[in-house]
Amino acid sequence: MSIPDEKIHPVATGRAAETVAKHQEPQELIFYSGWFCPFVQRAWITLEEKGIPYQYKEVNPYKKEKHFLEINPKGLVPAIEYKGEALYESVVLCEFFEDAYPDHTPRLLPQDPFKRGYARLWIDYISKNIVPTTQRLIQAQDPEKQREALEDSFKALRTFAQQVKGPWFLGEEFSMVDVVLAPWIVRDYIITEHRGFSRDAVGFGWSEYAHRLETRDSVLASQSEHYAEIYGRYLRDEAMSEVAKAIRAGRPLP
Numbered sequence: 001m002s003i004p005d006e007k008i009h010p011v012a013t014g015r016a017a018e019t020v021a022k023h024q025e026p027q028e029l030i031f032y033s034g035w036f037c038p039f040v041q042r043a044w045i046t047l048e049e050k051g052i053p054y055q056y057k058e059v060n061p062y063k064k065e066k067h068f069l070e071i072n073p074k075g076l077v078p079a080i081e082y083k084g085e086a087l088y089e090s091v092v093l094c095e096f097f098e099d100a101y102p103d104h105t106p107r108l109l110p111q112d113p114f115k116r117g118y119a120r121l122w123i124d125y126i127s128k129n130i131v132p133t134t135q136r137l138i139q140a141q142d143p144e145k146q147r148e149a150l151e152d153s154f155k156a157l158r159t160f161a162q163q164v165k166g167p168w169f170l171g172e173e174f175s176m177v178d179v180v181l182a183p184w185i186v187r188d189y190i191i192t193e194h195r196g197f198s199r200d201a202v203g204f205g206w207s208e209y210a211h212r213l214e215t216r217d218s219v220l221a222s223q224s225e226h227y228a229e230i231y232g233r234y235l236r237d238e239a240m241s242e243v244a245k246a247i248r249a250g251r252p253l254p
């Protein structure tokens with residue numbers, strides 16, 4: 001392995017660095033983050049959307065330090081400490097912020113039980129279909145495998161794209177469905193540059209929807225530079241993260 005995962009750029013940059021600087025004071029909510037991580041960005045967008053007070057702490061999850069493993073035994077970011085209790089898993093955290101801070105708007109899940117279920121259905125779809133197919137596309141080395149993975153990605157995105165009511169997934173209200181997808185939209189320049197992906201080729205208004213997502217303020221506020229540096233190792237299929245290993249082994253993502 002040419003570049004071990006521990007040697008990643010150490011801190012957030014760009015707009016995200018400004019956001020980090022504003023969130024250094026101790027709070028009852030400590031947000032354990034890795035600036036580069038798309039799963040982290042889901043939770044971070046939610047915090048920023050809702051204006052929840054939090055203390056930002058940068059962690060290098062590849063080091064698996066003892067204190068961090070006590071917070072998340074899986075050793076993955078994002079994770080939080082809330083009033084001394086620990087919680088992790090990006091979608092769980094997005095839901096937790098929605099439930100623990102009911103007075104912080106916007107609400108990101110509909111109040112109607114059916115619509116709430118419907119939103120969760122598509123959140124699940126993103127995690128089970130869009131994220132793994134994109135990751136497989138990034139790590140694929142053989143040209144034939146890359147072509148297959150690109151087709152699978154288009155297929156997964158088209159199924160989703162056809163359900164976007166506009167301007168946001170559920171219609172007028174920006175929701176957790178949009179949040180959970182956004183980090184993969186802001187990173188799709190990697191597959192555009194290296195794997196023949198194109199937003200326009202998805203169709204169904206994908207380019208316009210993607211543009212709305214990537215220019216949303218909470219998304220910009222959690223946005224760093226240097227993603228390309230991180231993805232180099234994935235594009236050569238040399239990354240040793242749990243996600244990279246799972247894709248290589250054909251296992252579900254951690």
Ligand SMILES: N[C@@H](CCC(=O)N[C@@H](CS)C(=O)NCC(=O)O)C(=O)O
Binds near residue numbers: 061076089090
């Ligand atoms: N299912 C987890 C995935 C989190 C995850 O894989 N985070 C990566 C960074 S993007 C990590 O902490 N990796 C450390 C490792 O693989 O050892 C979630 O949704 O929060």
